[in-house]
Amino acid sequence: MHTRLIRVGNSQGIVLPKKLLQQYQLSGEVDLTPTPEGLLITPITTPHRQGWDERFQQAIAGGQLPESEVLENLSDDSFEESEWQW
Template sequence: MVASTATTRTRIVRIGNSQGIRIPKPILEQLGLSGEVELEIQADQLIIRSVQAPRHSWADQFQQMAEFEDDTLLDENSPSLSDWDEDEWTW
């Protein structure tokens, strides 16, 4: 994503007992923002970022582990699969 230096003005509007801002659709699309977001205040600035689901990148990390053959059991003495594991368990 390339940072943009263009600015857009918007108004703070009343929303029920609160106040909010309307973010233009092109900005939301450019940033990939939707649903729940996280707000942070940093030195007089409001930072808005996507909320990332817990474990969202685990699949990619597991794939990388497999590519580097770093996905073996750490316990060399672990028991092998039992008959129940082989016959009854759905993998």
């Protein structure tokens, strides 16, 4: 497949056909890796919830409570005791 370099501001770029974008699941950000054969373009995929544990630990260290402790006092059992008929 042949394509041309096009001017993009002070740089140059290429237009990738839609079929290639879909076939290789390329969208948003991509990783460019120089190889002896040319330039390798790969999709950047970040695992879901990456870094959550570190952020939770930072939040706890900063004085924020885990969700179970935050929601602990929000339970309203008075409805079940006074208004619910068994």
